[in-house]
Amino acid sequence: MSDSQQVRNRVAELLTTGLIGDAPALEGARVHKPIPVADPASGRLHSWFVPIAWGDTLVGFAELRPDLEFVRYSSFQRRPGDTTGLPDLTDWTDPEKIRLHAARASRPDEKLGEPILTYDREPTRLAWAVTATDPAGRSRKLYVVGDYVYEQRAEPQQSEVGGRPST
């Protein structure tokens, strides 16, 4: 069995326990294909992002460590059972859609690389990283989080909450 299938099975198992998810909304939900989250420094597998889809929308996601330890379940539902205002599933899972979002913050002469799911500074700040490269070979990193796009910030001079974490 592949790692991805094992992750999927583990989340499906957790859903049946009631530990994660909201029963009414999850009745028609399905466990989407897990996506590896890359460590931004090493590129190695940091965790698994497992989308929980409801139709074409994203109800929430589970995050598991590589050894399948449960890290968290996060929901976009504002209230239990509420499925209004959920983000599009493709905003979080489809590389082409993510590149389209990144293009909003890129310049016309920049080429966009393949999106990689990673995190910005802190592991709970999941984001798709897209490298934008200009004709002179200069690159900068764009982050796509749902339909929100921003450029990687320069390192602040001091550690910040929200900015560069303390070491």
Place this chain on the structure above:
Amino acid sequence: MSTSQLQEARRLAGLELNALRFVEALPAAPFEGARLAAAGTPVYDLSGELLFYRFPLSKRGATPGFADGAAHPAIGAPLMAVSIGFDWNEKELLAQAAEAARRARRNLQYDSTRFVAYSFPKVGVQFLAAGKEVLMLELATWVPVPPARKQERKPLEPSNFERWSLLEELPAGKKRAGSRRYNARVKALSTPQLRRLDTSVVRKSVFENIRVAITLVDSRELHYSTDNATHHPCYELYGQLTDVWCVAASVQMLLAFYRYDYTQDRIATALGLGTRAHPNGLPYARVGDVVTQLEALSSGALDATMVAVPAFTFFRDEIRGNRPLISFIPGHSRSVAGYIQYRLALAGLTPFRGLLVYDPWPPTTGVITRWENWDTQTYQYGYSAHVTLIP
């Protein structure tokens, strides 16, 4: 040792195993469908008191194991341990022990044998003649267990291969506390409904099929008041409006709970986080500003506190008091609105503990994390706020 005592130990161990399976603390692979044998092996303390029963666990095609069910209340819990990988066969083990004893002492005379926790949880086989020990062999290695040492040593700090009595060395206070916990647990597991359950086989469905009569988890989330029964959960998620305004959004959530309706831009200004066009994070040198601004923006109605490296109990106790919190983890800030802790866990393992986190990330939307595994996160600072009485 009575039959009813054995049956009760098996019933309680079976209930605990099924409850652990129900909450997924025991994985399906070796445990779903495993049968708890009716015949348990009594294991005695060195003092001669009955300590626990060891029940073989078997499942066709799976690695065998055993479960230890307490017989002495001082143990503190009805289910002491579950082990997989050792085929517990009392008759076979006693036969092996007898053979080893014959090899060790050719003329050994004895009239009975029993299993003894000679150095809890290590078990040996004791050979007795007229009630007095003539030999004790360590289980499986069949090495003779030496007599008790004469010299003084600290209680519960034995050397590597030494006999000592758990019941004699446990401090009296710990024994009393253990007995209280054990008796409370037995009471909770002895309702008529639970007594009717067949728990001889470990199955998730055993607890799924009934309305669970024992509380498996301790959990609470913020409500409009402390009256959970008649008031709804009450907390609002705010997404951070820039990629670095997690602190502003967290403060906004906490203040909104107390009906202080500030915009995030206004809070960001108060905290010195710049503007939406030119935002910045909160420098670690100024983490105390959160306390200052919670108090200032509530005109002193809130008395805020910052705790470094907060414990789980800090969050739990505030939520029990119906007060939201702010949690700083390295580089990020969120608000906490609930907690969960499982009451069940195998001996030696920490039960699952989690926080209900209102996370302002992703920007503009945020997510509600139910639950964040406490043991996988680093908690740097926690902030609480109490309403002060203003004359």
